[in-house]
Amino acid sequence: MENKTNINGMNYVLAGDYYIPNLKLSNEERTIGKYGRMHRDYLKENHPMRxxxxxxxxxxxxxxxxxxxxxQNRLQLxxxxxxxxxxxxxxxKASDQLAWVRAMNSIHNRAEEIILRELIYGEVVV
Structure with missing residues (x-):
C-alpha cells in the first residue's frame, strides 16, 4: 500500500483505486461516561461537521x-x-431520612438539568 500526504496534512493510504484517510485512534484509556455519551449523540445529531x-x-x-x-465535577459542586x-x-438525614432523600433527589435532578443545559447541549442557562 502506498502512503500519500495531502495538502491538508492528513495521511492517506491507497486501497485499490481509492485513497482513504490513515486514521489513528488515540490511546485514551478514560471512559467517556454518561455525559460523554450524551454529548456524543448530541454532536452526531446536531453538529455532524464538528x-x-x-x-x-x-x-x-x-x-x-x-x-x-x-x-461530574460541576455536578458535585x-x-x-x-x-x-x-x-x-x-x-x-439523622432526624428525617425521608425528607432528606426527597430534598437530595430534588437537588440532584435540578443540578443535573443545569449540567445538561450548560455542558451537554450547550444552551444558555438564564
Whole structure:
C-alpha cells in the first residue's frame, strides 16, 4: 500500500483505486461516561461537521472524556452549593431520612438539568 500526504496534512493510504484517510485512534484509556455519551449523540445529531472533525483529528474520545469529567465535577459542586443553600444537612438525614432523600433527589435532578443545559447541549442557562 502506498502512503500519500495531502495538502491538508492528513495521511492517506491507497486501497485499490481509492485513497482513504490513515486514521489513528488515540490511546485514551478514560471512559467517556454518561455525559460523554450524551454529548456524543448530541454532536452526531446536531453538529455532524464538528463530530466528524473530532473523529478525523483523533480527538473525539479525549474531548468526550474531558467533558464527562467536567460535568461530574460541576455536578458535585452544584449539589454541595444547593445543599448548603437549602440546609440539607447530616442532621436532617439523622432526624428525617425521608425528607432528606426527597430534598437530595430534588437537588440532584435540578443540578443535573443545569449540567445538561450548560455542558451537554450547550444552551444558555438564564
Amino acid at each position: 463530530f466528524n472533525h473530532l473523529i478525523l483529528e483523533g480527538q473525539l474520545w479525549t474531548y468526550l472524556a474531558d467533558l464527562n469529567e467536567q460535568a 452544584i449539589i454541595r452549593q444547593m445543599q448548603e443553600a437549602e440546609s440539607v444537612t447530616e442532621e436532617l
